[in-house]
Structure formats: structure tokens, C-alpha cells
Amino acid sequence: MADEPVIVIGAGPAGTRAAQRLVQAGLRPVVIDENDRQGGQIYRRQPENFHRAPEKLYGTEAAKASSLHTDFDLLRPHIDYRPGTTVWGVSNEGLMTVRGQDVTIVPFSRVIITSGATDRIMPVPGWTTPGAYSLGAAQIALKAQACAIGRKPVFMGTGPLLYLVAWQYLQAGVKPAAVLDTSALSTRMRGLRRMASRARVVANGVRYMANLARAGVRLHAGITPRAIEGSNNQVSGVVWRDSRGKLRHAACDAVGMGYGLRSETQLADLLKCEFIFDPCFTQWRPHVDRNGRTSRPDVYLAGDGVLLRGADAAEAAGQLAACAVLRDGGHVVADTEFTQLHETLTVMNRFGRGLAEAFPWPAHLARALPDDTVVCRCENITAGEIRRAAGELDAPEMNRAKALTRPGMGRCQGRMCGLAAAEILAAARNVPVREVGRLRTAAPVKPLPLNCTVRS
Amino acid sequence: MPALFRRVAEKDRKTIHLFVDGHEIEALEGDTVLVAVLTRTGRLRHNEFDNAPRAGFCLMGACQDCWVWTEDGTQLRACSTTAQPGMRITTTEVPWLTNL
Numbered sequence: 001m002a003d004e005p006v007i008v009i010g011a012g013p014a015g016t017r018a019a020q021r022l023v024q025a026g027l028r029p030v031v032i033d034e035n036d037r038q039g040g041q042i043y044r045r046q047p048e049n050f051h052r053a054p055e056k057l058y059g060t061e062a063a064k065a066s067s068l069h070t071d072f073d074l075l076r077p078h079i080d081y082r083p084g085t086t087v088w089g090v091s092n093e094g095l096m097t098v099r100g101q102d103v104t105i106v107p108f109s110r111v112i113i114t115s116g117a118t119d120r121i122m123p124v125p126g127w128t129t130p131g132a133y134s135l136g137a138a139q140i141a142l143k144a145q146a147c148a149i150g151r152k153p154v155f156m157g158t159g160p161l162l163y164l165v166a167w168q169y170l171q172a173g174v175k176p177a178a179v180l181d182t183s184a185l186s187t188r189m190r191g192l193r194r195m196a197s198r199a200r201v202v203a204n205g206v207r208y209m210a211n212l213a214r215a216g217v218r219l220h221a222g223i224t225p226r227a228i229e230g231s232n233n234q235v236s237g238v239v240w241r242d243s244r245g246k247l248r249h250a251a252c253d254a255v256g257m258g259y260g261l262r263s264e265t266q267l268a269d270l271l272k273c274e275f276i277f278d279p280c281f282t283q284w285r286p287h288v289d290r291n292g293r294t295s296r297p298d299v300y301l302a303g304d305g306v307l308l309r310g311a312d313a314a315e316a317a318g319q320l321a322a323c324a325v326l327r328d329g330g331h332v333v334a335d336t337e338f339t340q341l342h343e344t345l346t347v348m349n350r351f352g353r354g355l356a357e358a359f360p361w362p363a364h365l366a367r368a369l370p371d372d373t374v375v376c377r378c379e380n381i382t383a384g385e386i387r388r389a390a391g392e393l394d395a396p397e398m399n400r401a402k403a404l405t406r407p408g409m410g411r412c413q414g415r416m417c418g419l420a421a422a423e424i425l426a427a428a429r430n431v432p433v434r435e436v437g438r439l440r441t442a443a444p445v446k447p448l449p450l451n452c453t454v455r456s
Numbered sequence: 457m458p459a460l461f462r463r464v465a466e467k468d469r470k471t472i473h474l475f476v477d478g479h480e481i482e483a484l485e486g487d488t489v490l491v492a493v494l495t496r497t498g499r500l501r502h503n504e505f506d507n508a509p510r511a512g513f514c515l516m517g518a519c520q521d522c523w524v525w526t527e528d529g530t531q532l533r534a535c536s537t538t539a540q541p542g543m544r545i546t547t548t549e550v551p552w553l554t555n556l
Contacts, residue, residue: 130511
């Protein structure tokens, strides 16, 4: 399919810079974007009739966001942009996409997938109560819709996003009831060693925490979540154990929760790219070389969809993957461009690993989840059901457990529960989490309407 | 049921009207269906297994927990669908035979 176009999936920081580099080399890539407007998640654009300035929306990252948006707008005449379009499957002829009810098969010579990430979730009793959202959701409500998820939210989980979102809410006039972080202060100090490579980013984080504390927002470190409480089907409070083991309670009307990110890897899986277990991020991901090449010669990956390094790294990795596509397709790309991007990404790698160390995924919480806690929110599969798959039904890995008691069988395909379910299965069988494997992807990776029509 | 979401800015947009379970509601131009509904009430749908109310979770098209239906049976992901004037939304599933 050498005459077919290069396709870029996703139009966040990685996808935008990839497309830009391909255009610079004279190509006309197809850019497929699930969102209606370019920008991805972190630089998500507000609707056209909103008027807040970029500084309001993106804070210290406003200049980067504006540049990414402007550069993309300039690319528009030179690319085949398909907004509001989801890639849901793969056939021998190409990528299966859907927009509304129209299914189209898009052939490609090479494809760069920049599918991004979602929040990484550890369930807690009560997390399906209306008013409980992912941290990313709390941020999107504010950024893209000028709404808060409640009047008095609690932000719970771990990672830098916890403090950024809490601070953004404070700025918007919504004072968080508390910020609850499972990472202890001593753990964070250990991660600082590697994070020192990007002092400005660390300084921003420290400033958010200081501003929150100054405004009287309670910041608790080293906590253990116990429950999200509800009354009349709405969130009414959060219960946790503090670092000294004391049971604590905060009244609230919403919760934003998240424990770092998980990569969206379904398309790489459908394309049969080889996966490896990444011990740093404790999750399976596609294997890539330093330029984003996968085990398949026509598939390249960049951004948080493969390595959780954040938006700055995604821009560099997107450009780098495009350079690899160009070179592999016979275009001349100077070695110095590769070298410079590798240098940028070396710093980002170190920082990303420092973050994972400072705000670790609290895998240990899975073992203590009560049996009746819902883990799979699509089909209400409980922790006890997963343990039954592990014990009585003797499922050695996730796909067997899914077949037997259905965790990950629902329509989100395990995006919300898969990583926690794996921890529960592994804990119940007393094996390291990598040994229970990962949920295999099945098409369609997102639900399709029953009445869709295939267009040629 | 009190509203979950609270508007904090961008309140001077043009108002539009749509219908949720037969009741007319006011929303603002540029709202997603999710925001139009949750600034008015506390749920979007009900879980198919225990019928408990749900109000979305990820807001980025991943969790599939914000599905609503139009009265003619089209299903919509409320977080990524812009509310249109006159839209008729239901928070209970339309039987799939009417969906074809």
C-alpha cells in the first residue's frame, strides 16, 4: 500500500507535531481526530462561542497550547483532517473509522498512532455514585465547559494532576474540601532525584500545593481511601485513613479521582504490535524503539498512548515518529534532528520515571478492596467476583477471568477497571501483576451504532 | 434531584431549549448534552444491571457511562455530543427494535 497516505490518529500534542513534520516534507497526511476540535485532552479547546483567554484555560502552559492550536490551524489546507471520527477496527484494507453513522475504511502506507491516555483508576466503595468523576473529567468540565463537578469537591488519588486540578478549581472560585494523596511525603522526596531534571515543572507543582494550603485547602499525604459516601444517589462525603491510620471524613458533593494515567493501546493491539510489561509504569504497553517504531514496519506510536511522559514529551515524540516515517519512506532527514529530539526526550524519560516513583500506583489497595466493591462499572462486577475467578474457577490470567466472571467485558472494554482488576486477580493468586497478563482488545474498540452504513 | 454541575464562567451565551424525558430544559449554546442535563439534575442514565443512576465518569469518550438516547432511538455519548435546540433526549433506553 505504498501509494496510500500516511495516517496520523489523534490531534493532541503528539499528533499535531507529527502531522506538521510530515507536511514540512511535502506529504499530505490524513489526520483522524475523535474530538470535534483539535487539541487533544490537555490542550483541549473550548467551544467556539466561549471567550476565556488561554491563560485562564491552560495556566503556565498557555503559550504552548496556543502555539499547538495556531500551528494546527495553519496546517489545515495541507492535510485531510477528519474530526469527530473514531478509528474502531482494522481490516486488511485499512483502518475502520466511524463518524456518526458512516463507516469508512481508510487505507494507509504507514500510520502514526497518538491515542493518548485516560485516568488510571483504583475503585473504591461508592465510586459509581453520581458526583464521582475521574480527575481528567473534573478538568475537562472546567476547561471545555466552564463547569465545576460540584460546589465542594474532594480530589483523591495521586499524581501531579491532583494538585493542578485542585488549583484550577480554586482559581475558578470553587474551593476543594480536601486533596487526598495516597503518596506519602517521603515517597515523593525519593522521586525528586529524577524529577530535578525539569526544575520548572517541579516548581509549578510546589506552587500549586502552596497556593492551595494558603487558601486553607486541606492537603493530606499518605492516605488510604476507604469509601465515597452518598445520600439520595449523590456523593455526600469521603472516608479515608490518614497516614497515622486514623479514620477521617470530609463532607463534599463531588469527587475527582485518579492515580496517574493509563495508555490507550487498543489500536496498536489490533494491529498486532508486540507488547511488553513496563515495570516503571506497572502496565503493559506496545514495544517501541527510541523513534516510536513498533514491531510492525508500518505502525509508529507517540505520546502518552505508548509512554506516559506528558505533553511536552508528546510534542517531541510526535515529531520524532514523523521523522522515522519519513526516513523509512525514503525521505532525507538529517541525523541532527533525530539527535536533538533524543536529547529532549532523555530528560523527559528521566522526569517521567521520577514522577512514577514519586506518585506510585497504589497496587496494594486492590488486595484490601471489600468483596462487594464494584470494580467493572459497566456490568457491576465486584472484587469478590474477580477473586472467585482467581480461586474457585482457577483463572490464571485476565482473559480467562473475563471469560468466567466478566470483568472488562462491558462496553468500556476494561478501560476503567482493567488495571485494577489485574491487581485484584494477581493479589488473589499471589503472583506479580505481569503474570496475569492484559486484556486482549476486540473490535469495535468503541461501541458502534447498529444502523451504520459502510461508505467506500 | 439537585443539579450536579455548577457553571463557573461563560454564562452569557445564548440560551437554547431541549427536552429531557419530555420536560423542557434551558441550556446554553455550546453545552454538551451532559452539561445541559447535569446543570439541571443529578443523573444521565441508569445502569443496566442494578438500575442505579449514573452521571458519566470520564468525560472523554472512554468510559461509555454517559449514554443517553434521542426519542427516535439514536444513542448518544452525552459527554461528546453538543446539545442542539429542540433535541429530545431520554435517560432510559429505547428498545433496540425501534432503533433500526
